[in-house]
Amino acid sequence: xxxxxxxxxxxxxxxxxxxxxxxxxxxxxxxxxxxxxxxxxxxxxxxxxxxxxxxxxxxxxxxxxxxxxxxxxxxxxxxxxxxxxxxxxxxxxxxxxxxxxxxxxxxxxxxxx
Amino acid sequence: xxxxxxxxxxxxxxxxxxxxxxxxxxxxxxxxxxxxxxxxxxxxxxxxxxxxxxxxxxxxxxxxxxxxxxxxxxxxxxxxxxxxxxxxxxxxxxxxxxxxxxxxxxxxxxxx
Numbered sequence: 001x002x003x004x005x006x007x008x009x010x011x012x013x014x015x016x017x018x019x020x021x022x023x024x025x026x027x028x029x030x031x032x033x034x035x036x037x038x039x040x041x042x043x044x045x046x047x048x049x050x051x052x053x054x055x056x057x058x059x060x061x062x063x064x065x066x067x068x069x070x071x072x073x074x075x076x077x078x079x080x081x082x083x084x085x086x087x088x089x090x091x092x093x094x095x096x097x098x099x100x101x102x103x104x105x106x107x108x109x110x111x112x113x
Numbered sequence: 114x115x116x117x118x119x120x121x122x123x124x125x126x127x128x129x130x131x132x133x134x135x136x137x138x139x140x141x142x143x144x145x146x147x148x149x150x151x152x153x154x155x156x157x158x159x160x161x162x163x164x165x166x167x168x169x170x171x172x173x174x175x176x177x178x179x180x181x182x183x184x185x186x187x188x189x190x191x192x193x194x195x196x197x198x199x200x201x202x203x204x205x206x207x208x209x210x211x212x213x214x215x216x217x218x219x220x221x222x223x224x225x
Binding site: 041 | 156214219
């Protein structure tokens, strides 16, 4: 059974810091891994999708890495800004014939001005 | 480009009343469609998914039902709401199983 965990649960940093969010999954047989951002009371915004054959993906100040063998992914945010404050979720598609995405519990990030 | 619309944004309904939440996707054909619920302090739970018109699969037993009357329309319904149906409901789509998923803005349902 796929389980996804995220560390830390919450993070508060001053503006300008570089930071790393961690995601771990128990079943390495994944198609891909997706990082989302969720603002309070809002839906999920897709940030990055890493295919199982890739090791990293970059979008602006965001960089996500994937190490399937160790069951880990990291989301690196460079030069953090107050607008980055949100909850960050990672998700992997359920293996086999299921349609579900298994989500981590999220990391709540606060970037202080 | 593809967009997903979900409405209403917020809803307060009395116990025992019916429910209808609608989700539509634009800019793509034959998407996989999903309904998730996010309860306070809990993660996202898949409620229903659909791979085509009239094809609905339920992931968990519940008081809710889903329908897909058109290719890009997904509806979440209930005949009689329970207090436990309160939560944040999210619609999502993807091109196929395991592909990148895109979410709507969600509906905050409060059953009173």
